[in-house]
Amino acid sequence: MFHFSNIVRTKGDPRIVEGGPSLKRPEDQLARALGWFSIGLGVVEFFAPRRVTETLGVEGHETLVRAFGVREILAGIMSLSVDKNAGLWARVGGDGLDAAALLSGLTADNPKKGNIALALLMVGGIAMLDYRAAQDTKPQRPPRDARRKLYPNRSGFPKGIESARSAAKQIAAHATVGQS
Amino acid sequence: MKALVWHGKEDIRCDTVTDPEIQDPRDAIIKVTSCAICGSDLHLFHNFIPGMLPGDIMGHETMGEVVEVGSGVDGKLKKGDRIVVPFTIICGECDQCKRGNFSVCETTNRKRHLAEKVFGHSCAGLFGYTHLTGGYPGGQAEYLRVPFADATHIKVPDGVPDEQLLFLSDIFPTGWQAAVHCDIEPTDTVAIWGCGPVGQMAIRSAILLGANQVIAIDCLPERLSMAEAGGATTINFETESVVERLNELTDGKGPEKCIDCAGMEAHVLASQPDTLLDRAKQMVMLESDRPHVLREMIYVCRPGGVISVAGVYSGLSDNMPMGAFMNKGLTMRTGQTHVNRWSDDLLHRIEEGQIDPSFVITHTVPLSQGPEMYQVFRDKRDSCVKVVLKP
Ligand SMILES: NC(=O)c1ccc[n+]([C@@H]2O[C@H](COP(=O)([O-])OP(=O)(O)OC[C@H]3O[C@@H](n4cnc5c(N)ncnc54)[C@H](O)[C@@H]3O)[C@@H](O)[C@H]2O)c1
Numbered sequence: 115m116f117h118f119s120n121i122v123r124t125k126g127d128p129r130i131v132e133g134g135p136s137l138k139r140p141e142d143q144l145a146r147a148l149g150w151f152s153i154g155l156g157v158v159e160f161f162a163p164r165r166v167t168e169t170l171g172v173e174g175h176e177t178l179v180r181a182f183g184v185r186e187i188l189a190g191i192m193s194l195s196v197d198k199n200a201g202l203w204a205r206v207g208g209d210g211l212d213a214a215a216l217l218s219g220l221t222a223d224n225p226k227k228g229n230i231a232l233a234l235l236m237v238g239g240i241a242m243l244d245y246r247a248a249q250d251t252k253p254q255r256p257p258r259d260a261r262r263k264l265y266p267n268r269s270g271f272p273k274g275i276e277s278a279r280s281a282a283k284q285i286a287a288h289a290t291v292g293q294s
Numbered sequence: 295m296k297a298l299v300w301h302g303k304e305d306i307r308c309d310t311v312t313d314p315e316i317q318d319p320r321d322a323i324i325k326v327t328s329c330a331i332c333g334s335d336l337h338l339f340h341n342f343i344p345g346m347l348p349g350d351i352m353g354h355e356t357m358g359e360v361v362e363v364g365s366g367v368d369g370k371l372k373k374g375d376r377i378v379v380p381f382t383i384i385c386g387e388c389d390q391c392k393r394g395n396f397s398v399c400e401t402t403n404r405k406r407h408l409a410e411k412v413f414g415h416s417c418a419g420l421f422g423y424t425h426l427t428g429g430y431p432g433g434q435a436e437y438l439r440v441p442f443a444d445a446t447h448i449k450v451p452d453g454v455p456d457e458q459l460l461f462l463s464d465i466f467p468t469g470w471q472a473a474v475h476c477d478i479e480p481t482d483t484v485a486i487w488g489c490g491p492v493g494q495m496a497i498r499s500a501i502l503l504g505a506n507q508v509i510a511i512d513c514l515p516e517r518l519s520m521a522e523a524g525g526a527t528t529i530n531f532e533t534e535s536v537v538e539r540l541n542e543l544t545d546g547k548g549p550e551k552c553i554d555c556a557g558m559e560a561h562v563l564a565s566q567p568d569t570l571l572d573r574a575k576q577m578v579m580l581e582s583d584r585p586h587v588l589r590e591m592i593y594v595c596r597p598g599g600v601i602s603v604a605g606v607y608s609g610l611s612d613n614m615p616m617g618a619f620m621n622k623g624l625t626m627r628t629g630q631t632h633v634n635r636w637s638d639d640l641l642h643r644i645e646e647g648q649i650d651p652s653f654v655i656t657h658t659v660p661l662s663q664g665p666e667m668y669q670v671f672r673d674k675r676d677s678c679v680k681v682v683l684k685p
């Protein structure tokens with residue numbers, strides 16, 4: 115079987131013959147997709163805010179769109195990191211902000227209100243995915259009040275801790291220099 | 295053979311790979327009987343240490359039986375010998391090896407040009423670690439090629455179980471070196487941040503080296519209970535103020551000796567705002583480490599004291615309180631562990647029954663369950679402290 119990673123192996127080092135199962139679950143893949151989507155959207159909002167405001171008929175709000183772009187990029191980076199859960203919750207919050215901003219543009223005199231309605235629909239759909247992914251990627255650390263095994267008997271000193279202490283004291287008493 | 299292979303962030307798989315072969319006359323191949331997952335492996339699991347490539351075999355805490363030796367091993371090892379493999383690959387001949395500075399051996403990093411660019415100079419080759427340190431295949435596998443095997447080994451006697459010897463490969467000498475670096479005096483208080491496997495070994499080492507008082511800091515009850523069992527007074531940094539408690543326990547003077555066994559991934563806590571800032575910067579690659587523990591140590595250490603750093607840092611750390619460090623006249627000592635500098639003495643102490651490092655093992659599972667165990671160890675599920683894998 116061809117494994118891409120074998121290309122860079124130093125000659126003679128073990129190469130993959132058959133891949134084993136991955137730890138990645140579907141929700142991890144979803145989180146990743148949403149992370150990249152977030153970055154992509156953020157880049158458009160940041161670099162082409164005018165295109166966005168024109169499409170939505172809300173010219174003049176470019177600065178806000180830019181700021182939203184930064185937010186999208188940061189949430190995206192976070193969703194791709196080991197703290198993906200925090201990133202996804204940040205996205206859920208961001209979806210709320212997006213929806214609120216869109217709603218405020220949905221006025222009777224906006225000629226592009228059709229586009230806004232469409233955008234709202236999209237935000238709703240994405241928000242559902244964000245929420246799903248955030249729910250499913252909850253960190254698996256046990257909660258702080260979870261019952262835990264304790265290890266009060268594992269001193270590591272077969273002769274007991276007092277014997278370890280006194281052995282050290284005897285050596286210290288005899289030694290002149292602290293060289294070991 | 296089966297091996298645990300790095301495929302990317304949080305993606306380690308138990309793959310089937312080709313068996314290792316003798317590549318150089320100084321090589322040996324061992325059949326692995328036990329190996330372990332280390333806190334350093336978690337930094338790689340999170341892709342916080344640069345220079346990993348998909349397809350790299352993990353693992354640097356390994357022992358086993360020699361099954362093949364190259365022609366240049368010169369009788370120093372033979373088939374059937376039982377060895378623990380130090381995580382630092384050493385030549386035994388260069389100037390640094392002669393000085394006992396094994397972890398900065400000048401010969402064994404086969405990708406030295408990378409290390410020279412990033413660190414200024416090359417350090418020793420390491421097993422199952424980044425390509426900055428040679429990208430050598432690691433020992434979480436059924437077989438391991440040991441380069442420079444005539445020097446890179448610790449011969450161990452039959453009759454002592456693997457569990458007592460395995461940690462000579464890394465965490466026991468690492469905790470020991472961290473304590474030795476403190477030049478402990480009988481009146482000293484030694485404070486140790488992090489009660490993971492390395493911290494546990496550092497606690498026992500500080501006791502064996504005669505510290506008057508050992509204080510251990512973490513937030514996980516199971517690890518704190520193990521620290522207490524080893525003779526430490528404990529501080530839970532989630533519920534107590536570390537600085538206040540340390541000052542209380544030292545009549546306001548601060549601990550003379552401070553050891554960092556936590557490393558670059560300090561917990562992120564709202565009550566420690568610097569950790570939030572570090573995490574944010576780390577995400578956008580403005581900083582590589584979260585050095586909260588270093589900052590805290592410098593702040594609380596008694597003037598004239600020693601800061602000993604066993605925890606791994608990978609690149610750049612921001613906002614280091616150099617003013618306090620300088621004016622308090624502190625000394626910092628650090629390094630990857632010079633395993634073979636300490637291994638004879640420590641083996642002797644194990645054989646004598648002074649210490650039994652197997653106390654730290656909480657999970658023993660087949661190699662094939664390794665990938666899940668990375669998650670269990672990382673998430674501190676099931677009160678996990680140390681995982682041993684059996685190929
Ligand atoms: N120098 C060496 O040669 C060497 C060798 C082995 C391991 N290491 C390093 O030592 C470190 C510890 O390894 P480990 O196997 O014990 O890992 P680990 O992850 O099990 O232990 C780290 C511990 O630090 C604790 N911690 C986190 N933030 C803290 C804080 N602010 N204050 C106090 N404690 C805190 C964690 O709760 C955890 O228990 C890692 O960085 C590892 O890479 C270095």
Ligand SMILES: [Zn+2]
Nearest residue numbers: 332333334464
């Ligand atoms: Zn290690």
Ligand SMILES: [Zn+2]
Nearest residue numbers: 385388391399
């Ligand atoms: Zn050398």
